[in-house]
Amino acid sequence: MADIDDRSVEPEPYEEPAPELGRLHRDYVIPGVSPDEDNPYRWHTGEKRDHGGEDAIEVIDVVKQFGRTRILNGLNLGLPDNQISMVLGPSGTGKSVLIKHIVGLLYPDAGDILVHGESVPNMTDDELFEMRKKFGLLFQDGALFGSMNIYDNVAFPLRQHTDKSEEEIGEIVNRRLREVGLAEATEKMPNELSGGMRKRAGFARALVLDPAIVLFDEPDSGLDPVRTALLCELIREVHEENGGCYMVISHDLGTARRIADFIAVLWKGRIVESGPSAELFESDNEFVSQFLNAETVGPLAMD
Amino acid sequence: MVRAVADRAFLPAKSLFEQVGNMMILTGKTITAAIKPPYPYGGEFISQFLFALQLCWFPMMISTIAFGFGAPGLQAANFLSLFGALDRLGGFFILASVREFAPFVTAVVVAGVAGTAITADLGARKIREELDALQVLGVDPIKNLVVPRFLALMLITGLMDIYALLFGITGGIFAELAYGQPLGGFFATLFNNASVTDLWGSILKCTLFGAIIAVVCAYKGMNASGGAEGVGRAVNQAVVIAFLGVFAFNYVFTQTLLATHPEISVIK
Numbered sequence: 316m317a318d319i320d321d322r323s324v325e326p327e328p329y330e331e332p333a334p335e336l337g338r339l340h341r342d343y344v345i346p347g348v349s350p351d352e353d354n355p356y357r358w359h360t361g362e363k364r365d366h367g368g369e370d371a372i373e374v375i376d377v378v379k380q381f382g383r384t385r386i387l388n389g390l391n392l393g394l395p396d397n398q399i400s401m402v403l404g405p406s407g408t409g410k411s412v413l414i415k416h417i418v419g420l421l422y423p424d425a426g427d428i429l430v431h432g433e434s435v436p437n438m439t440d441d442e443l444f445e446m447r448k449k450f451g452l453l454f455q456d457g458a459l460f461g462s463m464n465i466y467d468n469v470a471f472p473l474r475q476h477t478d479k480s481e482e483e484i485g486e487i488v489n490r491r492l493r494e495v496g497l498a499e500a501t502e503k504m505p506n507e508l509s510g511g512m513r514k515r516a517g518f519a520r521a522l523v524l525d526p527a528i529v530l531f532d533e534p535d536s537g538l539d540p541v542r543t544a545l546l547c548e549l550i551r552e553v554h555e556e557n558g559g560c561y562m563v564i565s566h567d568l569g570t571a572r573r574i575a576d577f578i579a580v581l582w583k584g585r586i587v588e589s590g591p592s593a594e595l596f597e598s599d600n601e602f603v604s605q606f607l608n609a610e611t612v613g614p615l616a617m618d
Numbered sequence: 619m620v621r622a623v624a625d626r627a628f629l630p631a632k633s634l635f636e637q638v639g640n641m642m643i644l645t646g647k648t649i650t651a652a653i654k655p656p657y658p659y660g661g662e663f664i665s666q667f668l669f670a671l672q673l674c675w676f677p678m679m680i681s682t683i684a685f686g687f688g689a690p691g692l693q694a695a696n697f698l699s700l701f702g703a704l705d706r707l708g709g710f711f712i713l714a715s716v717r718e719f720a721p722f723v724t725a726v727v728v729a730g731v732a733g734t735a736i737t738a739d740l741g742a743r744k745i746r747e748e749l750d751a752l753q754v755l756g757v758d759p760i761k762n763l764v765v766p767r768f769l770a771l772m773l774i775t776g777l778m779d780i781y782a783l784l785f786g787i788t789g790g791i792f793a794e795l796a797y798g799q800p801l802g803g804f805f806a807t808l809f810n811n812a813s814v815t816d817l818w819g820s821i822l823k824c825t826l827f828g829a830i831i832a833v834v835c836a837y838k839g840m841n842a843s844g845g846a847e848g849v850g851r852a853v854n855q856a857v858v859i860a861f862l863g864v865f866a867f868n869y870v871f872t873q874t875l876l877a878t879h880p881e882i883s884v885i886k
Contacts, residue, residue, distance in 0.1 A: 418754050444756045452754045458747035472755050520755075 686789020705803025
């Protein structure tokens, strides 16, 4: 991060770092931050611009550390209901860790996560399993069950959580598979599909219960530009049809421009800034502007 | 510097205690999930039981006959022949095979064959994020994946112990025959020393061995990380820890059984 000092960037007025951030007091490592760096959060205004709605998910002062490495460091974020939100950030900034906290697969060391006002870390196992029924999650590689064909994978949540007959289940599954262009692949096993097909099958499975919240962990990774565009279109269409809080995690700006109503930029385990996408693309924050315009000059360097 | 030295000295011990604690928690959660309704694991239990049976029956037969013939059979027979007491081999088989070797061989084979399969299966699912997907879909992986494997492994080790006893004693019979002895004396001392306590003790111990193997193997599988290499590492660790657990538990169980049933210490 020595490059930062060499650049002609006017930093924000220096604020005395909180004790846990000062290099003398910090006994943990933040990925991408030199231990000698006094204030790694000088561009993090944490400003949250008004999106004109209510938050479905609120992340409050969340800290998460693995060993001595602190991935989330006092993260605050609100994701609006009935909008497609995007959490953008360079690789290794804790985007996937954030998703796992939201669905209760990881617990924060400090802070809280509220889903529709209910605290996820304070839920019992049974409450957590019940709460997760309102979630759909598309994993990076689809996370399909290897022992089931595509039809059974998509039908699985319906068989687990509804009393629908096989005929009704078949109708829903086939409709979802048609939407994602996999109507002909129902009998195939996951290992017979390409990465993009697995992702689309995972998308169909995530939507099959009509969840109120859908989370996408890098839906565009490993896809060619055309398929990425088609997947974005599909996400947009399904959201228009079903509504709800959609959160997409990515570092692809094309995806952000296509589908995002709301953008939050994450770096070093904290939100730099968040707000409606049109406003954020015009942000005068050095970091946000550099990242969202993919510029080479700015606070973000190769290291 | 001080921290680095302290980390190097204490972190492995801390990690060990954490893992043992986590395995205890997994055991508690598994038992609770097994008892608490609903019971969606019937089909998976049967399939896991049949899978373990299919994997274990042949290695068990070869191992127990060979072990019974070799270790307590030929070795003890050689010793007993010095005293002209080869008929005592049957009695010795109650001590050696029923109480110790049959449960040991069963545990080793079940851990090495079925336990590793469980670790590899759950580890691969963990790596492919299937376990996370299950949880996000509101399905408890402990109830749906661990409980059926836990119950299946307990049942299979209990039953395999009887199988091991039969084939282990068959090995002893072969040893007796190899020394040209009639089998009357062998069976006389065998049944004279045999007790119901020995039998239920052996089966109960083996059933609990199955529980230990299942918990260790499921835990290591569900916590695998680092891709295919990580799954391999998890399988290796699972076998080592399962053996350690089984052998340590065997000491506690044997001491307790001998203390609470002193009559079985009498050699007739």
